Amino acid sequence: MQLPEAATRPRVLIVDDDPVMRMLEEETLVQFDFEVSIAADGEEAIELLAGPPPALVLLDVDMPGVDGFAVCRHIRQRWDMSELPVIMVTGMDDIESINQAYESGANDFISKPINWPILGHRARYVLRSAQEARQLRKLEEKQAAIVRAMPDMIFLMDRYGVHLDYKAGFGAEPYVPANEFLGRKLSEVLPSDVAAVILLGVERASEHGDLQSVVYKLTMPDGVHHYEGRIAPCGPEAVVMVVRDITLQKRSDERIRRLAYFDTLTGMPNRENFLEKLDLELLRASRARRQVALLFLDLDGFKRVNDTLGHSAGDYLLQAVAARLKEKLRAGDVVTRPALVEGGLHLARLGGDEFTVVLPNLENTQTVSMVAERLQALLTRPFRISSQDITVTASIGIAIFPEDGDDAATLLKHADTAMYHAKDQGRNNWQLYDRSLTAETMTRIRLEDDLRKGLQRDEFRLFYQPQVSADDGSIVGLEALIRWQHPEHGLVSPAQFIPVAEDSGLIVALGDWVLRTACQQLRSWQAMGLATPRVAVNVSARQLRTHDFLGSVATIIAETGIEPSQVELELTESILMEPEARRIDGFHRLRALGVHFSIDDFGTGYSSLSYVKRFPIGMLKIDQSFVRGLPDNADDAGITTAIIAMAHSLGLEVIAEGVETHAQLEFLRQANCPKMQGYLFSRPRPPGEVEQLLRQGSIELPPQATRADDKLQRQLADQPDKREQQ
Numbered sequence: 001m002q003l004p005e006a007a008t009r010p011r012v013l014i015v016d017d018d019p020v021m022r023m024l025e026e027e028t029l030v031q032f033d034f035e036v037s038i039a040a041d042g043e044e045a046i047e048l049l050a051g052p053p054p055a056l057v058l059l060d061v062d063m064p065g066v067d068g069f070a071v072c073r074h075i076r077q078r079w080d081m082s083e084l085p086v087i088m089v090t091g092m093d094d095i096e097s098i099n100q101a102y103e104s105g106a107n108d109f110i111s112k113p114i115n116w117p118i119l120g121h122r123a124r125y126v127l128r129s130a131q132e133a134r135q136l137r138k139l140e141e142k143q144a145a146i147v148r149a150m151p152d153m154i155f156l157m158d159r160y161g162v163h164l165d166y167k168a169g170f171g172a173e174p175y176v177p178a179n180e181f182l183g184r185k186l187s188e189v190l191p192s193d194v195a196a197v198i199l200l201g202v203e204r205a206s207e208h209g210d211l212q213s214v215v216y217k218l219t220m221p222d223g224v225h226h227y228e229g230r231i232a233p234c235g236p237e238a239v240v241m242v243v244r245d246i247t248l249q250k251r252s253d254e255r256i257r258r259l260a261y262f263d264t265l266t267g268m269p270n271r272e273n274f275l276e277k278l279d280l281e282l283l284r285a286s287r288a289r290r291q292v293a294l295l296f297l298d299l300d301g302f303k304r305v306n307d308t309l310g311h312s313a314g315d316y317l318l319q320a321v322a323a324r325l326k327e328k329l330r331a332g333d334v335v336t337r338p339a340l341v342e343g344g345l346h347l348a349r350l351g352g353d354e355f356t357v358v359l360p361n362l363e364n365t366q367t368v369s370m371v372a373e374r375l376q377a378l379l380t381r382p383f384r385i386s387s388q389d390i391t392v393t394a395s396i397g398i399a400i401f402p403e404d405g406d407d408a409a410t411l412l413k414h415a416d417t418a419m420y421h422a423k424d425q426g427r428n429n430w431q432l433y434d435r436s437l438t439a440e441t442m443t444r445i446r447l448e449d450d451l452r453k454g455l456q457r458d459e460f461r462l463f464y465q466p467q468v469s470a471d472d473g474s475i476v477g478l479e480a481l482i483r484w485q486h487p488e489h490g491l492v493s494p495a496q497f498i499p500v501a502e503d504s505g506l507i508v509a510l511g512d513w514v515l516r517t518a519c520q521q522l523r524s525w526q527a528m529g530l531a532t533p534r535v536a537v538n539v540s541a542r543q544l545r546t547h548d549f550l551g552s553v554a555t556i557i558a559e560t561g562i563e564p565s566q567v568e569l570e571l572t573e574s575i576l577m578e579p580e581a582r583r584i585d586g587f588h589r590l591r592a593l594g595v596h597f598s599i600d601d602f603g604t605g606y607s608s609l610s611y612v613k614r615f616p617i618g619m620l621k622i623d624q625s626f627v628r629g630l631p632d633n634a635d636d637a638g639i640t641t642a643i644i645a646m647a648h649s650l651g652l653e654v655i656a657e658g659v660e661t662h663a664q665l666e667f668l669r670q671a672n673c674p675k676m677q678g679y680l681f682s683r684p685r686p687p688g689e690v691e692q693l694l695r696q697g698s699i700e701l702p703p704q705a706t707r708a709d710d711k712l713q714r715q716l717a718d719q720p721d722k723r724e725q726q
């Protein structure tokens, strides 16, 4: 039941058996702006109270029948009127009645004879304090509900840290049961470091009268918990500390921090983390006038591991590399100088197979080279992955602060550039950054971009170099050689762009274009009625590593409609050593279709005959570097003769490339080399010119020449072919 508030005219119920008293009381209270109801005895009062309740009851004690005490008790027993203010009218100095009035639940009493001017004030006062008590109770209820719903523990302490009271948190357990800490000091209950932190907060809150915040952790039965305590003064002598268990929040904060700042695969700091730390390190270094070295490490051949063994093997390798770097670098295995160990080496994984190491306290550049070499040495021990021993090497680029850049981003860019330079130098190599490298990188990036556009704009051309029979000069083959008709630079040699195409991966698209164009060209010569020999196409290692390269060869041959036996794929020795080449089946399937395979630059690589036997190789091409030394260089002559003899004994075809002079031709004839290719017979030519040669069917072999002729021939060979320049 809602008790009426003071805003409306409050109604007072006057209960008195004396009509004069009732009248006087009524008159007085009406003057004080009360509305009045009258009951002549206790029974009538109880009846009236069954209806809408009054705001106040003025109750005579001494009545026949149901007296004032009984009415008061009745009121208090009713839950909805427990707060109804009651003033009892007692006899003068009737102490016993006064006591009994309070025991019955009266709020106040007024004794007879009544001091009438006071009665109205008294009634107003009792009414107001009853309203205030009601508001206070509501507030307390509200606060109690809030506190009950709170997950926090609440401790009331005196200013010396003695626990006075405690409210359990919803689902939170105190460090020790409440009965063990109530009445005891913080230092008697908590670990000394935690007690000291909280006590400091308690003292500050008491002294300054403001809110203090403390964080601490405690080992609970289920592990370490983190807490945040807010300490607020509670009067001059006490404080309230509201304690929240923030363990979950801490964990999720830590998780978010780890996701944002750490590489999930290796647990190492990630790029953002690394850059922030490096910037900080550079700031310190510039204040202390110190040097800082940044080593940028990129694994060589990582992509091959990914492509051949799968991504999970690749991930595992990265984790293993990271673990080895972390363990060995931190252990001081690499860095023996105490300054570096203490200075804190920063390790990070930037992404992919790229790692960085920062040496913050560099004393001299010798240390950097020592660390770089030791890093490389760390990787030499093989990693066991998918029951295979995988060996990786790393190329490392180094940039030094402040010489090579005065902010983290620049330093990183330059270390990256130096790393590419290290790769160019033959991998498993380290290089210090050199300003000239940036220009080199820019040229390279531009070339890569140009190459991409060149492919789109159809700027590539295919030239063909005849391969001739040593007997009669008949054309027995053609080697397709790519040229780039650059809109600004004219005809660009493949020696300039093939390595960039290989590094950027563009060689895959370029290689496809070469094979397709060569096949189409054969088709169109055949359509003209020309007899065409087989055409040899160079294959780069990168092409072979692509998924189903050999399948794509079969597709191109089928799509262009030429005989597979008209195609020869020139592979280098190193390609056959690649793990992908283990997919020997593909080679054999193509061979079964009729496709030929030859080994280019034979003698320059591993020269292992095992792959000659395992792969369906049909021809060896003696590298031009040996032919160049013929006939005078005894080593070249010996190697060339041996390769020819070996090819014959293995039943393989053999061709010498780079034949430029009569003397070389004669030597090779004597050595029984059946086929040759070189400027002496023809330079690589555009299709229109090759068409004429094919019509002839052969190239006239030059007659026997003198040494002077040979010298001239060599000089001519060294000059670029004007036709290639067109």
Ligand SMILES: Nc1nc2c(ncn2[C@@H]2O[C@H](COP(=O)(O)O[C@H]3[C@@H](O)[C@H](n4cnc5c(=O)[nH]c(N)nc54)O[C@@H]3COP(=O)(O)O)[C@@H](O)[C@H]2O)c(=O)[nH]1
Pocket (backbone or CB within 6 Å): 465, 479, 480, 481, 482, 493, 494, 495, 498, 511, 514, 538, 539, 540, 600, 601, 624, 657, 658, 659, 660, 677, 678, 679, 680, 684, 717
């Ligand atoms: N993956 C691909 N590589 C290709 C392709 N086209 C060419 N290349 C490779 O580029 C390198 C340079 O080629 P190129 O400038 O065309 O040189 C070839 C011949 O022109 C040259 N040659 C031939 N005869 C002579 C000679 O008598 N003297 C002399 N100095 N040079 C001569 O040799 C190169 C052929 O080499 P090879 O391939 O080893 O038979 C070169 O490595 C090409 O392989 C392509 O489409 N894809």
